[in-house]
Amino acid sequence: MTSQPAVDSVLHLDSISVDFGQVRVLDDISLTVRRGEVVGVVGESGSGKTTLARTVLRAVAPAEGRVNVAGRDVTKLRGGALRAWRRSGAVQYVFQDPLRSLDPGVAVADSIVEGLRIAKVPPADAARRRAAALEAVGLDEDLIARLPSGLSGGQRQRAAIARALVVEPQLLVLDEPVSALDAASRDRVVQALIALRDQRGSDLAMLVISHDIGSLAAMSDRLVVLNRGRIVEDGPTRRVVAQPEHPYTRRLIDSVPLIHTPSANRP
Ligand SMILES: Nc1ncnc2c1ncn2[C@@H]1O[C@H](COP(=O)(O)OP(=O)(O)OP(=O)(O)O)[C@@H](O)[C@H]1O
Numbered sequence: 001m002t003s004q005p006a007v008d009s010v011l012h013l014d015s016i017s018v019d020f021g022q023v024r025v026l027d028d029i030s031l032t033v034r035r036g037e038v039v040g041v042v043g044e045s046g047s048g049k050t051t052l053a054r055t056v057l058r059a060v061a062p063a064e065g066r067v068n069v070a071g072r073d074v075t076k077l078r079g080g081a082l083r084a085w086r087r088s089g090a091v092q093y094v095f096q097d098p099l100r101s102l103d104p105g106v107a108v109a110d111s112i113v114e115g116l117r118i119a120k121v122p123p124a125d126a127a128r129r130r131a132a133a134l135e136a137v138g139l140d141e142d143l144i145a146r147l148p149s150g151l152s153g154g155q156r157q158r159a160a161i162a163r164a165l166v167v168e169p170q171l172l173v174l175d176e177p178v179s180a181l182d183a184a185s186r187d188r189v190v191q192a193l194i195a196l197r198d199q200r201g202s203d204l205a206m207l208v209i210s211h212d213i214g215s216l217a218a219m220s221d222r223l224v225v226l227n228r229g230r231i232v233e234d235g236p237t238r239r240v241v242a243q244p245e246h247p248y249t250r251r252l253i254d255s256v257p258l259i260h261t262p263s264a265n266r267p
């Protein structure tokens with residue numbers, strides 16, 4: 001069975017399977033992210049979360065199924081066409097380790113607008129977009145003259161998110177954006193993502209990946225639960241947290257002392 005993406009979908013995975021050698025790592029994954037929606041993907045280590053993110057970016061080729069991003073079927077893109085699509089910036093990726101996005105020898109200010117410079121966006125326009133992105137993630141302008149080593153882990157991760165935002169993607173994929181951070185920095189980044197979700201509305205969708213259902217629930221409209229490469233649950237965050245349908249989801253929830261869900265879950 002194949003399904004067509006909804007008109008307002010920015011990501012539509014249709015029955016995706018991914019194999020590494022003989023091992024099926026993702027098995028029959030179907031998942032839609034609608035415009036402006038924040039979808040959290042939660043699962044234990046090894047459940048296939050990063051592989052799912054890499055499939056969205058087409059860094060991994062699925063053995064079966066289709067990948068549609070912002071109305072474009074990218075399943076079969078290769079070589080130059082794949083690189084051109086990546087450069088278009090429709091999807092941006094934020095790594096667990098912000099130092100993978102920020103060049104250690106370059107001032108943070110320059111790293112943030114690197115993509116715009118390559119795209120030959122005029123410097124004044126780039127500076128304006130950088131200021132808007134910094135404000136969106138709550139990062140002080142004074143900090144960005146520094147090298148990444150001069151920032152805290154949380155500040156660095158917010159700079160990496162700002163770097164992704166300046167390109168004005170329709171979809172931001174964040175793979176464990178807070179896992180490497182201490183508790184205080186984690187809170188700042190989670191708050192920045194919640195603020196982004198509220199400010200950008202339908203302009204920005206996010207696929208946020210984490211093994212920590214607590215921080216995901218705070219920012220996600222929907223939760224998708226991945227267990228051994230299969231989706232075992234997919235629903236509105238408050239429903240999934242209050243009435244999990246799958247025992248695996250219940251176990252994840254029971255392992256966290258207190259879960260906050262968004263105060264105003266949008267439809
Ligand atoms: N390039 C690869 N070649 C072979 N096996 C791989 C490759 N990448 C991932 N795997 C395997 O696929 C499975 C899923 O890995 P993946 O990295 O997607 O999990 P994850 O949910 O992101 O885990 P974590 O929470 O530890 O980051 C694991 O069993 C992993 O060993």
Ligand SMILES: [Mg+2]
Pocket residue numbers: 049050051
């Ligand atoms: Mg991972």
